[in-house]
Amino acid sequence: MSKPPLALLTCADEPVAPDLPGRDQQTARDELTLEYVLSLRSAWGDCFAKIAGVRAWADEMERN
Secondary structure: OOOOOHHHOOOOOOOOOOOOOOHHHHHHHHHHHHHHHHHHHHHHHHHHHHHHHHHHHHHHHHHO
């Protein structure tokens, strides 16, 4: 069995948590938090999709 394609072996980097401004700037805090959460979910989705790709690749290799 050969190795899976290289593109399926690395995940996107997780985002760095933002430095939030003081509570007096709640709108800015909310925007930074939203951006962070969406970036984190995107990184998770990238890795999840690649794991599914490796699983499909491995299943195909077993059939052949």
